[in-house]
Amino acid sequence: MRRTLGPLLLTALLTCGLATGCGDDGTATDSTGASGRSGSSTPAGDGTVEFTKIALIGQSGAGGRVDQHATILDSDAAVAAFSRQFRNASAQHRIETAISKADVPSDRTVVGAVVSLGCDVPPGVTVHGTGEALTITPMEVASPKPECLVAVTTIALVSVPSDAV
Template sequence: MPTTLLALTLGACGSESDGDDDTRAEDTTQTTPSTDPGSTSPSTSTGGGGVDFDEVAILHATAAGGETSAAPVVLDSDAAVADFVAPFTRGDLGQQVQTTYVATKVPDGRTMVGSVVSIGCDVPPGVTVSAADSLTITPKKVASPLPECLAPVTTVALVLVDSDAVT
């Protein structure tokens, strides 16, 4: 029985390996959010439906729960943030999102949006934002993805976009 459980757990995120290099699956640290959007490095896209945006934070926690969605949620009130973090049933990811929301000064004409961009072995290095038919947040590819992990990592992207992009 323990062997079966271990095999199912290890098989959840990829192929077999010795597991010695799997440190990211246990990492529950967050990126440091900026409380001054002017100090963030804006990721600017032009053409092809790209949207100008400021990446506020890429937050993550191991086995936090949630479901991925390219469609972001507008985070413009404490109630909206509470609804967004409700699916995060384990770890401190919900608290990370709430703390970042409270600490971020959102300039006039901008709106904070969030999305669960990844659930897997790796934390994406960043995101892109586009608006072909509707606003979407897409994770950037991980350069050297882990072949397996002991538990999936839930990654949330929080970005500021022009308010016109979400109406």
């Protein structure tokens, strides 16, 4: 009986974890300039680029690869190509919905990146210009969870001045 109880308990915990996930599955949206810079369309001296956060999407069990280099998401084809890395269609749907609901001026471009794969959704991101590339870096989680059953993929979507990409 003991040999059966252990695997059964593990299966139940994993199933519960997959159903409920870890971290925040909600989409946090904010239309304010998260970097604190306003009106600047060029990188600051420290490489920081002014941006507007569209969404931080936390998706349990989505997979994907952390790559902080920003991907330009200026068309349906670009969004579809970016979304192929995820295990389920839910992540792609959430990305498409967040972009379609965002009020992006014509002089700005939407970019995205997988910034984290772990137990926690970062509280925010920063955007830096490094020559010809943009990177989106997650902010540190104040009290990270020590462990989780299912990893949460965090996708950052921001708009930046078009001349920064």
